[in-house]
Amino acid sequence: MITAQKNQISATLAELYNDAKYDYLKMMKGAAKSIFGPMKPEDFKEAYLSISEDQGVELVKLIKENDLQHIVEFGTSFGISTLFLAQGALETKGRVVTTELIESKGKRAIENFEKAGVADLIEVRIGDAMETLKDHDERIDLLLLDGWKDLYQPLFQMLEPLFHKDTFIYVDNADMAESRAFLKVVGQNERYQLEPLFNGKVVLIKVK
Template sequence: MINEQNIQIQNTLSHLFIDSKKDKFNVLKGLTTSIFRPIQPSDFKEAYLSISKKQGVDLVQLIKDNNLKNIVEFGTSFGISTLFLAQGVLETNGHIITTELIESKAEKAIKNFKEAGVNNLIEVRIGDAMETLKNHNQPIDLLFLDGWKDLYLPLFQMLEPNFHSNTIIYVDNANMADSKTFLNTIRKNSNYKFQSIFDGKAVLINRKKQ
């Protein structure tokens, strides 16, 4: 059964990655707005802003190796990273909560999850993550940060009470300015250790063993 679901996920991912390769125009269109005003999430409502296939495969292995079950994702977009997360939790009998600000993106992601046959593993929350995750009070095994970068720090701080000794925080786009500011702030806390991966594009944060 798991093999059949994995095939279904892979088929959906293949279609999404084909679409994402055609999507350079929407990314560039979003970026050009910075000429006139600061970039906003809505500027990328049609753009694929996803992790790479290699990152996705590595993410699945990370979940399996550490038996991660309770996953929270910030930044669903069209659901590419979420599908890799789902592939991992198929093996661990886990569950994903993912949150997306742009409703049209969330709706497309939900459609993709249904196509992949894993919508039962994923709870999609639509809106500002600081609101949709405000009352989260369950242990978090993996926090996947891949949304608007200036929210990494307040979101981390809000969810930190739900971390435990084996929690992993995966920081995507760690080489961007706001991400670096976030990481530099967390580095001041001696309870955490950091591992850079994919040539600095991503960083894993873990609690130090006491």
């Protein structure tokens, strides 16, 4: 059963990555708006902004090797990273809670989860993550930060009481200025161990 579900996830991911190949112009269109003002999430409502396949494979490995079950994601987009999380959760009998600001993206992601046959493993919360996750009260084994970078710090602080020894926080786009500022603050706390991955694009934080 798990093998069949994993194959279904892999097929859906292949389709999404194929679509993402034609996503560059949408990303550039969104980025171009920053010339006339600050970038906003709405500027990228049609862009995939996905993690790489190599990152996805490593995420699955991390979940399986550490038996991570309670997974929270900030930044669903169209659900590529979420599907990798679900693939790992299949092995650990876990679940994924993911949040997406843009309603149209959240709805597309739900369709992708249904196509992949893992919608029952994923709870999608649409809206501002500071609101959709503020009442979250389950322990967090893995937190994936892959949304708007200025929310990394406040979201981390809000969810911090739910961390435990051996919780992992996976920080994507760690090489961006706001991410670096956030990581500098976290790195000053002896409770956390930081490990750069993928040439610094990702930083994995482990709770000691």
